[in-house]
Amino acid sequence: MIKVKNLHKKFNDLVVLNGIDEHITQGEVVVIIGPSGSGKSTFLRCLNLLEDVTEGEIYVDDELINTPKANINVIRQKMGMVFQQFNLFPHLTIMNNITLAPVLLKKMTKEEALRKGQELLARVNLAEKADAYPAQLSGGQKQRVAIARALAMNPEIMLFDEPTSALDPEMVGEVLDVMKDLAKSGMTMVIVTHEMGFAREVASRVLFIDQGVVMESGTPEEVFNHPQNERTKLFLSKVL
Amino acid sequence: MTGMQLWYADFCDTFYRCFIKEDRYKLLVSGVGVTIKVSLLAVIIGIFIGMLIAMCNLSKRKLPRAFGGIYTDVIRGTPSVTQLMIIYFVIFATVNLDKWIIAAIAFGVNSGAYVSEIIRGGILSVDHGQTEAGRSLGLNAFQTMTRIVIPQAVKNIFPALCNEFIVLIKETAIVGYVGLMDIQKAGDFIKSATFKAFMPLIGTGVIYYVLIKILTLALRQIEKHLRKSDVR
Numbered sequence: 322m323i324k325v326k327n328l329h330k331k332f333n334d335l336v337v338l339n340g341i342d343e344h345i346t347q348g349e350v351v352v353i354i355g356p357s358g359s360g361k362s363t364f365l366r367c368l369n370l371l372e373d374v375t376e377g378e379i380y381v382d383d384e385l386i387n388t389p390k391a392n393i394n395v396i397r398q399k400m401g402m403v404f405q406q407f408n409l410f411p412h413l414t415i416m417n418n419i420t421l422a423p424v425l426l427k428k429m430t431k432e433e434a435l436r437k438g439q440e441l442l443a444r445v446n447l448a449e450k451a452d453a454y455p456a457q458l459s460g461g462q463k464q465r466v467a468i469a470r471a472l473a474m475n476p477e478i479m480l481f482d483e484p485t486s487a488l489d490p491e492m493v494g495e496v497l498d499v500m501k502d503l504a505k506s507g508m509t510m511v512i513v514t515h516e517m518g519f520a521r522e523v524a525s526r527v528l529f530i531d532q533g534v535v536m537e538s539g540t541p542e543e544v545f546n547h548p549q550n551e552r553t554k555l556f557l558s559k560v561l
Numbered sequence: 562m563t564g565m566q567l568w569y570a571d572f573c574d575t576f577y578r579c580f581i582k583e584d585r586y587k588l589l590v591s592g593v594g595v596t597i598k599v600s601l602l603a604v605i606i607g608i609f610i611g612m613l614i615a616m617c618n619l620s621k622r623k624l625p626r627a628f629g630g631i632y633t634d635v636i637r638g639t640p641s642v643t644q645l646m647i648i649y650f651v652i653f654a655t656v657n658l659d660k661w662i663i664a665a666i667a668f669g670v671n672s673g674a675y676v677s678e679i680i681r682g683g684i685l686s687v688d689h690g691q692t693e694a695g696r697s698l699g700l701n702a703f704q705t706m707t708r709i710v711i712p713q714a715v716k717n718i719f720p721a722l723c724n725e726f727i728v729l730i731k732e733t734a735i736v737g738y739v740g741l742m743d744i745q746k747a748g749d750f751i752k753s754a755t756f757k758a759f760m761p762l763i764g765t766g767v768i769y770y771v772l773i774k775i776l777t778l779a780l781r782q783i784e785k786h787l788r789k790s791d792v793r
Contacts, residue, residue: 369697371693371696371697394696394699394700394701395699397696397697397698397699398698398699400697401697401698402693402694402697402698404690404693404694406688406690408688408690408691408693408694409694410691410694410695410709410713411713411790411791412712412713412716412790413790414790421698421708422695422698422699422700425700425704425708426698426699426700454790454791455790456790456791470698471697471698474698474699
């Protein structure tokens with residue numbers, strides 16, 4: 322579904338990603354862990370070209386996306402993204418946050434989008450907040466709306482960039498629960514997170530990224546219980 | 562008669578001579594019309610030019626940025642009276658357009674430079690995450706700008722924009738320089754005709770004040786409406 326070949330990313334002289342090769346297949350839940358500044362968020366943001374790629378190739382459904390010929394707007398419609406800071410649109414109601422893109426991009430009629438919106442809000446347990454504005458919601462509620470907003474485009478894959486890092490501790494659970502449901506439903510997901518318990522429980526594969534390269538990749542059992550790489554061992558000893 | 566009564570009689574007489582006699586109030590009424598006409602068209606031109614120049618200044622390309630920079634620099638660096646007279650007597654010297662339209666263009670050109678800075682600041686004040694969220698949903702750059710960034714920027718810059726409009730209305734008091742009879746010029750005309758300074762000039766001031774007060778109150782209502790998504 323997503324193939325990454327020899328991905329390099331530099332910010333001026335700073336090398337953030339130093340050659341990543343990765344293949345994410347349909348239905349996989351890939352959780353990326355690693356220390357701060359390791360490049361894990363940058364890797365995720367490269368997947369839908371929120372960061373432009375310095376070198377290497379990214380294929381989505383066998384289509385090369387980091388080329389001027391690719392229509393990135395169409396490709397991004399297949400990839401939902403959830404941000405650390407939620408980034409809900411504060412000037413729109415919750416329902417309009419969700420229906421804006423599907424209606425504007427003509428994926429659905431207004432009525433279809435509203436029905437889909439209701440369905441998604443019910444799924445994230447926020448049906449009664451349809452007419453509220455983002456400022457009236459708690460952090461956990463905002464993030465659940467952000468997930469619903471991304472799902473409204475019927476994406477094939479969902480990208481999560483530290484979705485619980487900006488939340489108060491008591492709200493982390495409600496967001497992770499929504500993500501677990503999503504994983505169970507068979508959605509392909511790539512998740513950057515510091516929630517090791519969640520990674521262990523939900524991931525079909527864990528990637529440990531450090532110094533811009535994938536140091537270790539395997540099932541949660543392999544990575545958490547039998548890490549091979551010294552840096553992985555060191556990192557896990559600090560966070561577990 | 563007491564001093565008070567004398568003063569009152571004199572006041573009434575001057576008032577009569579300045580505003581009622583020979584229908585002089587009509588000058589002021591048509592002056593209000595001219596001021597409003599010029600200001601309104603100038604505001605529209607100003608916002609249009611302001612958006613264009615703001616886009617130039619925010620552009621990634623060098624040429625538009627240079628153009629925007631020079632425009633803002635020149636307009637801010639010269640007095641508006643000079644600009645008005647250059648546009649009226651030089652640029653539009655041979656063009657057959659209504660005086661008030663030329664004046665409105667001059668004030669719009671002037672206002673555009675200031676509005677562009679307000680708009681640029683407003684767009685930059687919207688968090689970059691908003692743009693990323695829009696783009697990640699598949700919206701193109703233009704859709705993201707018009708549906709997500711600009712609506713939020715408008716709310717942020719609305720007070721500054723209102724201030725600019727009020728400045729603009731008062732600035733139009735110089736259109737007398739190109740022979741238009743606005744409020745200021747009408748007051749001035751009455752002063753020359755009656756040899757009275759106090760009454761016509763204070764009257765002029767009061768009319769401007771009332772006009773701007775009404776506008777301020779109306780704009781505040783609009784602002785309240787814009788802020789409705791901020792309720793917690």
